Amino acid sequence: MSEPVLTVSGLRAWYRTSAYGVSREVRAVDDISLSIAAGEIYGLAGESSSGKTTLIKTIANAIQPPLEVLAGSVVFRFGDRPVDIHRISREALGKIRWKHLSYIMQGSMNVLNPVRRVRHTFFDFAFRHIGRPKPEFLQVVRDHLQRLHLAPDVLDAFPHQLSGGMRQRVTIALATVCRPEFIIADEPTTALDVVVQKGVLAMIHEIQRELGSSIIFVTHDMAVHANLTDRLGIMYAGRLVEEGRTADIFRAPRHPYTAHLIASLPRLGDTAPKKGLDGAPPNLADPPPGCRFHPRCPRASDICRREAPPMAELSPGHRAACFHPEPERPA
Numbered sequence: 504m505s506e507p508v509l510t511v512s513g514l515r516a517w518y519r520t521s522a523y524g525v526s527r528e529v530r531a532v533d534d535i536s537l538s539i540a541a542g543e544i545y546g547l548a549g550e551s552s553s554g555k556t557t558l559i560k561t562i563a564n565a566i567q568p569p570l571e572v573l574a575g576s577v578v579f580r581f582g583d584r585p586v587d588i589h590r591i592s593r594e595a596l597g598k599i600r601w602k603h604l605s606y607i608m609q610g611s612m613n614v615l616n617p618v619r620r621v622r623h624t625f626f627d628f629a630f631r632h633i634g635r636p637k638p639e640f641l642q643v644v645r646d647h648l649q650r651l652h653l654a655p656d657v658l659d660a661f662p663h664q665l666s667g668g669m670r671q672r673v674t675i676a677l678a679t680v681c682r683p684e685f686i687i688a689d690e691p692t693t694a695l696d697v698v699v700q701k702g703v704l705a706m707i708h709e710i711q712r713e714l715g716s717s718i719i720f721v722t723h724d725m726a727v728h729a730n731l732t733d734r735l736g737i738m739y740a741g742r743l744v745e746e747g748r749t750a751d752i753f754r755a756p757r758h759p760y761t762a763h764l765i766a767s768l769p770r771l772g773d774t775a776p777k778k779g780l781d782g783a784p785p786n787l788a789d790p791p792p793g794c795r796f797h798p799r800c801p802r803a804s805d806i807c808r809r810e811a812p813p814m815a816e817l818s819p820g821h822r823a824a825c826f827h828p829e830p831e832r833p834a
């Protein structure tokens with residue numbers, strides 16, 4: 504792997520609340536380390552409430568109380584200079600956002616201002632970064648929209664006049680107009696129907712090829728990961744439990760939770776009934792000791808109930824946090 508653009512080390516981010524004298528800590532991101540190379544599309548998967556959104560909010564430094572970073576670091580390398588995103592000034596962060604690092608949040612309306620025409624949002628976010636006079640700036644925006652197969656007249660629309668798919672495409676255009684090196688996308692296609700979703704995914708792929716950006720792409724939809732991502736990280740209950748090339752994870756998952764996720768995917772011609780996992784995901788305010796998956800794991804033993812398994816490289820580029828991983832399958 505070339506020099507990483509993003510290095511996350513030992514990251515711990517919890518929601519810490521206190522009500523009526525009772526304090527509560529939701530351990531949504533617990534000791535996560537990963538790195539992402541230039542030009543790589545890294546998928547983040549896992550069931551609802553596993554901590555995917557919290558992890559990428561923390562990576563983007565979009566942190567608001569009650570979320571707190573307790574440990575670890577998030578270092579980006581734009582050009583030659585490493586930047587620890589949690590240890591820079593607000594001003595420095597403002598210079599990085601949109602120009603080097605953009606964040607496509609869940610729901611396009613979070614970014615598009617409902618009472619202003621789309622062109623104003625482009626001015627608000629991108630004008631100062633592109634640094635050209637207004638007419639030239641608008642031309643840059645129009646050219647970018649055109650490259651993404653969007654008619655430039657979307658600039659004159661209010662967000663509510665656009666369809667959901669169109670709004671999402673505009674959001675992606677907004678997030679990429681400054682040609683950022685790193686794009687973080689949280690469920691950008693989840694609310695869309697399958698046909699529109701396909702168009703939006705093709706658009707993301709096209710942008711990635713053109714800009715050569717790195718992308719973290721979050722979705723619980725494994726089919727989307729299979730089609731889009733180069734590598735995949737699987738989260739369970741606030742921890743990264745497996746990571747590897749997407750093709751390897753689909754072919755031969757090593758963590759029992761991932762094995763279950765993959766086995767439960769529908770396959771053409773497969774009529775065998777799918778068996779769900781017993782039990783429910785743990786309460787992250789009071790997670791079980793040891794491996795957080797052990798109460799539901801068919802392979803669990805005593806050590807799993809006592810100790811948290813460390814992430815270990817089981818084959819080149821393939822890591823899992825499990826004392827009893829699934830057997831290796833030759834390619």
Ligand SMILES: Nc1ncnc2c1ncn2[C@@H]1O[C@H](COP(=O)(O)OP(=O)(O)OP(=O)(O)O)[C@@H](O)[C@H]1O
Binds near residue numbers: 549552554555
């Ligand atoms: N503001 C908050 N205060 C307290 N707990 C929170 C807050 N936001 C999220 N959580 C908790 O943090 C945990 C992780 O949530 P998160 O949204 O990161 O998961 P997710 O994997 O992104 O889920 P989804 O796929 O449903 O978006 C969950 O237990 C959730 O209830």
